[in-house]
Amino acid sequence: MAHAHTFEANPHWLPRPPRGALDDIPGEDGWPLVGTTLEQVRDPMAFSRRMVARYGPVYRNRSFGGRSIALLGPEANELMLFDRDRLFSSEQGWGPMLNLVFPRGLMLMDFEKHRADRKTLSVAFKPEPMRRYADALNAGIAARIPQWSGRKILFYPAVKQLTLDLAATSFLGIPFGPEAAKVNQAFVDMVQATIGVIRLPLPFTAMRRGVKARAYLVEYFGAAVPARRAGEGDDIFSQICRATRDDGSLLTVDEIVDHMNFLMMAAHDTITSSITSMVSLLGENPQWQDRLRAEMLGLGLEGGPLPYDRVDELVLTDYAFKETLRLIPPVPAIPRRALRDFSFGGYDFPAGTFVGVNAAYAHRMPEYWPDPDVFDPMRFTPEAVRARHKYAWVPFGGGAHMCLGLHFAYLQTRIFFYHLLTTHRIVPAGKGETPWQYWPIPQPKDGLPVRIERVG
Numbered sequence: 001m002a003h004a005h006t007f008e009a010n011p012h013w014l015p016r017p018p019r020g021a022l023d024d025i026p027g028e029d030g031w032p033l034v035g036t037t038l039e040q041v042r043d044p045m046a047f048s049r050r051m052v053a054r055y056g057p058v059y060r061n062r063s064f065g066g067r068s069i070a071l072l073g074p075e076a077n078e079l080m081l082f083d084r085d086r087l088f089s090s091e092q093g094w095g096p097m098l099n100l101v102f103p104r105g106l107m108l109m110d111f112e113k114h115r116a117d118r119k120t121l122s123v124a125f126k127p128e129p130m131r132r133y134a135d136a137l138n139a140g141i142a143a144r145i146p147q148w149s150g151r152k153i154l155f156y157p158a159v160k161q162l163t164l165d166l167a168a169t170s171f172l173g174i175p176f177g178p179e180a181a182k183v184n185q186a187f188v189d190m191v192q193a194t195i196g197v198i199r200l201p202l203p204f205t206a207m208r209r210g211v212k213a214r215a216y217l218v219e220y221f222g223a224a225v226p227a228r229r230a231g232e233g234d235d236i237f238s239q240i241c242r243a244t245r246d247d248g249s250l251l252t253v254d255e256i257v258d259h260m261n262f263l264m265m266a267a268h269d270t271i272t273s274s275i276t277s278m279v280s281l282l283g284e285n286p287q288w289q290d291r292l293r294a295e296m297l298g299l300g301l302e303g304g305p306l307p308y309d310r311v312d313e314l315v316l317t318d319y320a321f322k323e324t325l326r327l328i329p330p331v332p333a334i335p336r337r338a339l340r341d342f343s344f345g346g347y348d349f350p351a352g353t354f355v356g357v358n359a360a361y362a363h364r365m366p367e368y369w370p371d372p373d374v375f376d377p378m379r380f381t382p383e384a385v386r387a388r389h390k391y392a393w394v395p396f397g398g399g400a401h402m403c404l405g406l407h408f409a410y411l412q413t414r415i416f417f418y419h420l421l422t423t424h425r426i427v428p429a430g431k432g433e434t435p436w437q438y439w440p441i442p443q444p445k446d447g448l449p450v451r452i453e454r455v456g
């Protein structure tokens, strides 16, 4: 049976490359069946470093069922992400991983269709709606932090729950409560499915739960569309229901459902991961907590909310967040598929080659980042940024598919740390250094125990 993520179900994809394609590229196929997948998943950075040391910055490996090529470094990032010649397909890169539960999301589209849908969805990320999300985020975050105050908490699950609860208001336009909890659980199940080792929806697998969750959400969103179209809600869902294309037409119900599912997936774990990483790094660097707190208190807001118009004044917080995304990018690698033959780094690649952008590797190249393992937010002053290759830092990707929600991510992060650090300090409470699981989205294996201690 053909499933949505398979070649059989997608006759418009280029056929599978023939066996033996890419034999000329240095690299390895790893173990029978699993290839190099396990080594890559266990420690992606150690794997890339070992491969580069052995084969150079262009190498072949075999993971998740097929051969692919890693092209490392800022020039390669620019080639694939900026994609001046429309050479690379995002749909055919991500499709085998995401199509079963997140078909037709923005990252699963290419070129003209992608551009048109992206433009339609972007209404939900313009300044006016962002202002309203800021109000909701301020209220939700300010209400939650007192519950953590003076306690030792596992930070990762706590902020994951908070992000889900906040999404109920900003994304769905419903209050926290049983309905929001059910929708959220369905998202969690769908995300789990995308990384399940078993790629078919067999009984008792994460994929089966994911496919069922998707059916629930398709029904949930689909049933709600007419009322949202008629209403005046300013949450993301309502806005997308009312959004129009250039010719004035509305998105169909199916399109809305697919875009909403994808947006929620793209937002949840990335925000959760990056806020967790920043808490971990600030825990290890208390002098930076003090610097950020001083900047925040300098706004003179007397403990009130952080207004949307003043968010940009938190310059050091912005640098610290960018430095966090450098060290621990939530999306460490981005797949693409070549639609035509191309050459790079002295090698020729046939049409159909799966290629990967590796943000995590580029972010620690000592040529661009002196002392790459050191947390130093001042790497992101405007002068430092101007002096560096533009594609040395790509946590949000680049080019046509650059993260549509990046301003939302900046907004939530700054409001979160504003409420946390003006009132509290983060004190690490784990055993030594945080143990990270990097695949598929970085998270601390111990949940990141911290004490949230009141200041002042």
Ligand code: HEM
Binding pocket: 090, 106, 107, 108, 118, 262, 263, 266, 267, 268, 270, 271, 274, 325, 329, 330, 331, 334, 335, 394, 395, 396, 397, 398, 400, 401, 402, 403, 404, 405, 406, 408, 409
């Ligand atoms: C720190 C948080 C985030 C990170 C690191 C991140 C990272 C990324 C990356 C790397 C891509 C590009 C993938 C590619 O080129 O194939 C992307 C795309 C996308 N992101 Fe984010 N993201 C974050 C938060 C969000 C949020 C909060 C939202 C929604 C509110 C969102 C929505 C999207 C969407 C819709 C796309 C697809 C854009 C397109 O294909 O045109 N992301 N994100």
